[in-house]
Every structure is written in structure tokens, then in C-alpha cells.
Amino acid sequence: MTDKREAHKDAFAEIVQEHFSSLKRFAMSLCRNEFEADDLVSETFLKAFQNFSRINDESKIKQWLFRILYNVFISNYRRKRKVVTTDFAPVNTKSDDVQSFSLFETLAKSDYIADGNPERSYVSKLTNEQIAKAMEQLPAEFKAVILLNDVEEFSYAEIAVMLKVPIGTVRSRVARGRSILQKKLWLQAKELGIRIEKSPKEKKEYTCTCSKEENDQQIVLITS
Amino acid sequence: MTKQIKEINCEEAAKRFNDFIDNYLRGRSKEELVHHVEGCRHCFERIEFEKLLKKKISSFSGQKIPNKKSTVKNILSKIYANE
Numbered sequence: 001m002t003d004k005r006e007a008h009k010d011a012f013a014e015i016v017q018e019h020f021s022s023l024k025r026f027a028m029s030l031c032r033n034e035f036e037a038d039d040l041v042s043e044t045f046l047k048a049f050q051n052f053s054r055i056n057d058e059s060k061i062k063q064w065l066f067r068i069l070y071n072v073f074i075s076n077y078r079r080k081r082k083v084v085t086t087d088f089a090p091v092n093t094k095s096d097d098v099q100s101f102s103l104f105e106t107l108a109k110s111d112y113i114a115d116g117n118p119e120r121s122y123v124s125k126l127t128n129e130q131i132a133k134a135m136e137q138l139p140a141e142f143k144a145v146i147l148l149n150d151v152e153e154f155s156y157a158e159i160a161v162m163l164k165v166p167i168g169t170v171r172s173r174v175a176r177g178r179s180i181l182q183k184k185l186w187l188q189a190k191e192l193g194i195r196i197e198k199s200p201k202e203k204k205e206y207t208c209t210c211s212k213e214e215n216d217q218q219i220v221l222i223t224s
Numbered sequence: 225m226t227k228q229i230k231e232i233n234c235e236e237a238a239k240r241f242n243d244f245i246d247n248y249l250r251g252r253s254k255e256e257l258v259h260h261v262e263g264c265r266h267c268f269e270r271i272e273f274e275k276l277l278k279k280k281i282s283s284f285s286g287q288k289i290p291n292k293k294s295t296v297k298n299i300l301s302k303i304y305a306n307e
Contacts, residue, residue, distance in 0.1 A: 013300055020296050021289045042299050049303045102238075104273040108266070119269065123276045131284045149246065150281045156248065175242045182277070 012052055016045055019065050022152055026066060029143040030073050043076070044069040063154065067162045103182035126185070134184035142177030149174055229259045236260075237267050245275050 023044060027037035047068050055061060107119045135143055148154045148162065149170075156174070160167045230252075237260045243249040244257055261268045289295075 009304065012303075016296055016299060020292060020299075024289050024292075024295075038295060041295075042302060045299050046303050046306065102270070103277070104270045108269070119273045120276060123273065123280055126277075126280055128284055131281060135284070146281070150278055151284060153282065156246070171243070171248075174246070178242065178274075181281075 008053070012049055015048075015052075015061060015065075019062060022062070023065060023069055025151070026069060026144065026147055027073075029140055029147055030070075040069060040073055040076075043072050047072065062152070063158055063162070066148070066152070066154070070162050101179045101183040101186075103186050106186055122189075130185065130188060134181055134188055137184045138177060138180055142173055142180055145170055145173040146177045146181060230256050232256050232260050234260075234264060234267055237264070238270070241271060241274055244271065245278055 020041065023041050024037060027040040027044075028034070031037045031040060044065060048065055055064065103122075104119055107122055135146070138146065144163065145159060148159045149156070154162070156167050156170045159170045163170070237257055240249055240253060240257045244254070249257060261271060
């Protein structure tokens with residue numbers, strides 16, 4: 001074997017090491033099955049290796065790998081098996097509670113007791129485990145764009161190319177995905193033992209001049 | 225001549241938050257939002273909250289990937305076996 005061939009393999013091995021976790025996370029968001037996700041990542045790297053010598057712009061390797069993974073997913077896991085998973089079936093997320101849910105508004109209308117700014121305090125206390133759990137509950141089409149946009153930091157245009165959807169679709173999925181994620185975080189916070197008590201005093205007041213929908217729920221959150 | 229900036233309300237501002245925190249808001253649309261936020265503490269606080277949450281999610285490492293080392297090794301073995 002030539003030194004050049006060895007160097008080529010070493011370079012590719014580094015790429016696998018560097019991007020494996022990101023690709024696996026994305027694969028899990030598409031498959032929701034550990035074994036299928038592993039197969040998907042494996043096949044992605046195999047295809048990437050076959051075309052690795054054609055790569056000129058190394059700065060686009062990550063984007064290139066994600067695109068391959070998504071294409072492999074579409075061709076192998078959807079068309080071949082003729083399975084449209086429920087994850088990709090239309091998701092009823094247009095209901096008002098999901099479409100417009102804002103964690104900030106919910107916290108602001110409550111009397112979340114914390115030092116300093118209560119909403120910021122809430123975010124700073126969020127753990128990776130809580131975020132992971134909420135992400136896990138997101139429908140795949142939304143989880144994918146949140147992962148690609150917020151975690152992997154791809155632009156809307158790059159995501160649009162990857163997922164083969166218009167930029168407007170990416171934009172709306174990001175908005176709806178965030179809204180659903182925030183609702184999941186809120187429900188989870190309540191499940192995790194945050195006590196809710198009625199207490200209208202110390203309610204925050206803002207200098208907002210706009211008319212807003214009234215929230216009947218007057219709540220006070222006390223972290224246990 | 226001072227350019228007149230259109231007043232928008234909180235509802236309209238909220239529709240632009242995602243584009244703003246993702247740095248896609250441009251031109252007049254951005255100016256109107258910034259103008260609104262300068263006079264609205266509620267929206268200012270909400271934008272700060274959304275930015276913080278995005279930052280928190282961006283540092284999210286997701287579920288731990290188990291057996292990364294062995295899986296990577298298996299992948300590379302498969303690839304090289306196909307050569």
C-alpha cells in the first residue's frame with residue numbers, strides 16, 4: 001500500500017472521528033432506532049469514503065456528510081421499505097396551544113420565584129438531560145431542523161438544500177419546533193416536581209403597551 | 225431627514241423573534257423590531273430569553289453516544305474491507 005493511500009485513509013478516519021457523534025444524533029432524529037441509526041451512519045461514511053477524493057472544499061465536509069446521510073435515509077429507509085413513518089406523517093401542531101406557546105410568556109405570567117431575572121434563572125438551571133428529553137419528544141421533522149439549525153449551526157439555506165424543502169419551510173419548522181420544544185420543557189418542569197401555587201402577589205409587570213390575551217392561570221412556581 | 229420607523233405591536237414583534245435571533249432579519253423589518261424592543265421591556269426580556277434558550281440548546285450535546293470508539297472502529301473496518 002502506498003503512503004499516499006495510507007494518508008488518505010488516515011485523513012478519512014479523522015473525519016469519521018470528528019463527525020460521528022453529530023451524524024449519529026441526526027440519524028437518531030430520523031430513525032429513532034439505534035440499530036437503523038448505526039446502519040445509516042455507517043452507509044453514509046461508506047458513500048463518503050467512495051467520493052472522498054473528489055472533495056475540494058474541506059470547509060463543506062460537514063454539510064456534505066449531512067446531505068449524504070439524509071439522501072441515504074430517504075432512498076433506503078423510506079422508499080425501499082415503502083414505509084412512511086409516523087414521524088414524517090403530517091403532525092397536528094397547528095393547534096393554538098402548540099403554534100403559539102411561549103415558555104417566556106408562561107413564566108412571565110406566573111410568579112416564578114427566583115433571584116434576579118426569573119426567566120433567565122429558569123434557563124440557566126436547565127440541564128442537558130432535560131433538553132435531551134424534550135428534544136426526544138419532538139416530531140422528527142421539527143427535531144431535525146432544530147438540531148441542524150441550533151446545534152449543528154447550519155444556515156436555513158444549507159438546511160433547505162439538505163432536506164430538499166423551500167427555505168420558508170425550514171423557517172416555519174424552526175419556529176414551530178421551538179414552540180413545541182418550549183411546551184415540552186414546560187410540561188417537563190411541572191412533572192419534575194416544581195410546585196405550582198396560586199399567589200397573585202409579586203406578579204411581574206411590564207411596560208408593554210399592546211393588548212394581549214389574558215391568561216387566566218395565575219401561578220407561582222417554587223422550585224422544590 | 226429622519227427616517228420614520230413604523231410602530232409595530234408586541235404580536236407583530238413576536239412573529240419576527242425567530243428570524244432576529246437566527247440573524248436573518250434585515251432592513252426595515254429589523255429596524256421596526258429594534259425600535260419596538262427599545263420601548264418595550266416585555267419584548268426585550270423575551271428576546272433575551274429566546275437567545276439564552278437557543279444558546280443553551282446549541283451547547284446541548286444530545287444523548288450520549290454510547291460505544292463511540294468501537295462503533296467508529298467497526299465503521300472504518302467495514303469501509304476498508306470494501307476497498
